Amino acid sequence: MHESRMTKTLLISNALAHDAAFDLAARALYRKQSSAIPPYSGYLRHLGVDPSAAECWRDIPPVPTSAFKSHDLSAAPAGSEVVTFETSGTTISRPGRVRLSSTALYEASLLRSFARHLLPDDAQLPAIVFGPARAEAPRSSLWFMADRIVEKLTTGEQWVVRRGEPDWDLADATLERAAKDGTPILLLGITLLFAAYLERLAAKGRQVALPTGSRAMDTGGAKGQRAEFTRNEVAAAFHRQLGIPSTHLVNEYGMAEMGSQFYDDNLLAAHERRPSKPGKQIPPWVRTRVLHPETLEEQPDGERGVLVHYDLANVEIPLAIQTEDIGSRVGDRLFLEGRLLGAEARGCSLAFERFLELERAR
């Protein structure tokens, strides 16, 4: 796509909080994608849909996340991509791919959302990432995101996962130094990995009193195989073992198939000295529809259903994405539902392996 920089910035601006502006931008992007992404063109023809006739962004047919596994859903000419993200695969299905020839808008979107929800005080912090460096996971959108964040928004970084193994000693040393120096620190990573680390600290009877202003962004968690811990347990462990209060533990939801992410509001609320809003913030340049799981009819606010996202940061890949995530929406707040607590591997039937991915690759 040959968007001017201005158009690109506009695609993720606050102006899009207005439905009319979002609608115009979404339909314009859709019309471009309808010819620029070949398998999407074929799909629209098959559905008998005329992109120029869309009267509203809701008319844009979403592609299922799984279609990234079977089709090359990128407008980027072959060979022009600067990153290729892989989406989750299962025991049998292969992973999907997201090819981008430019990450400018993606980066702009992710940095904006992150800064707003994790750094509303413009804090300059060193970071410790509970995950691998980008070079070790070049196909992961999550570690790409972490890489961009530490590069652009922090004052230094440590990567805890090396050659696929967590280096807990490094984590210990880094956090203890931060405690000793009185330097607040930013933690980024996967909920499960944090949980494992916090459990280890607890087992060793160790507590690190991180300086005030330290904070953490965790992602994944409720939707994992080991749904043994609740959100409250994780927050309590962060507080107990590291001294990070629940106001400074921010959960994020995202996926490789989307350029935008959704964040909890608690740190921003603490900064603004107001009660936090429940759920996650839907960015102004994103709309989320909630569809009845059986009928696919759009659900009213507050009712649960299948989440379909419309993301203007998806310039080179389809902007409308049908997920298999369940949640609800009230206004611009998104409520995600994890797996039922106590749910465990159903075993025997392979179909349920789909739910068992430790973490979605993203």
Added chain:
Amino acid sequence: MTAAFYLPLGLEEGLETAVQRFGPAHDSLELHLPVVGPDDLLRWIQVLRDARAQNLARRPIAGIIRSLDRVSRRFLDPGDAARREAVDSLARAGRFTSPMLERALDDAFQPVTRGGLSRWLSSELGSVDALDRPAPGPGGTLRHAHGPEWMLQIYAGNVPTLPIWPIYSALLLKASLLAKTSAQEPLLGPLLARTIAEVDENLGACLAVVWWKGGSGHLDRTALALAPAVLAFGGDEAMASISRQSQPDAVRVLHGPKVSVSYIERRALTYAALRGLAARAALDISLYDQQGCLSPHAFYVERRGEVTPGKFAEVLATALEARAHELPRGIVAAEEAASVQLFRSQARFEAAGAAGAAGMSSGGGMSPGAGMLARAAWMPGGGAPSRGASRVLESPGATTWTVVLEDRARFEPGPAHRTVRIHIVDGPEEVARALQPSIRYVEAISLEARGPERVRLAAAFTSLGVPRIAPVGQLQRPTPLGTHGGVRRLLPFVTWSSVEGAAIKQAAPSAAAAPRKSKPTSTPKSSASRSSGRGSRRKAPKRRR
């Protein structure tokens, strides 16, 4: 409120219980569960071992079979309280409906009444009473079978009847049993154990069936560190962790995730047979809402039959609709429905590509579909573009059933809940290629073919190592005489004492001292179970001594 655990008399007293909610939040079932600590487990295991020494180790097998037969008959009797409780409590838990559960109980208990239990034992151990005393084995050697002192069994919750044959197998092996149920289905195991105790308190004294939180490390470790024998069902990761945590010398039979498929040969595709075939296929799909390892996820249908695969797909869709009334589905969680919806969208997306390709081959109408071309270059391995789904048939307004027609063979199980792919194929070679990389996930193939074709095709699939080939419509009714996951149900847990040099004639007098079962050793026609078990074996070595 239901007590979702069973402990032998005495252990239940003074036990702390907690109420746990199961099932969907809006309609959850409250169950009483024991609060289990590692010390409890250790104590229970000791009690179970003592009970086995006292009640089971030297008990003649005939008595065990008689009692288990009475238990099976209770669950087969529509008016019996045990069966009623099974159907009512499981239906209330919501995952399966009453008609489905009635059918499931019939299918599960019919093969394990008295005659079936005897045949099961003799088919695996060579004779019904090999666990009582030395009995003639292959080549005339006398062999005495021993089961483990106790077993640890860990169940998956995908189908409610799963614990039935495992619990029976422990008792047939004269082993005590500590069983851990699944959070998804914690009801039938304890109910079966309680019914066994009602029928035969000595057997009941040797059983404990409980649930504790999955992956709560120390409890799993405690049980696994002690168990001499482990039979477990579950996901790959759970199996790996059980394997790591059990004793190195423990006998382990671990059943990981599996699904089944179906193959239909073109000569079986006649208009005369079509409706019956589709009805049987729909039964295999609908039973247990496709949650079982014996549930078919793919139908490989040969082209060039009198009936096309496309027509078969249509008639199957009609049959699925009919089965949905006869065997209504249980509550489908939103997450599961979301997976079905994604599956349908994906199929439609692929069908768009197929339509483009059809346009290309017929040379008319549609443009070649740049998507297809881009995709051909994209697919791993290069080669011909694989097209995937070409048609999607679905129950309107709900995820009740979904049939996707594809013009090539592949193996990628769907989200269950009666979603199935019909693959148009040229022959078994194409299917073998599709299955080969994931063959360890295939539990069974239902096969529709006649005469010599059936034999030929069955051989093609058994040579892949597929554990079971069954007729279409019979997938969900495995016989205990067969294997589970290609593994016998008793034999792996048995050790043997052999008596060499002692010819049958010499053994006969001592065996004759025992009641009843001795005579048949010299008269092959005594009972169906024995003759079927031994007859074939004795022919092979033919006068070795």
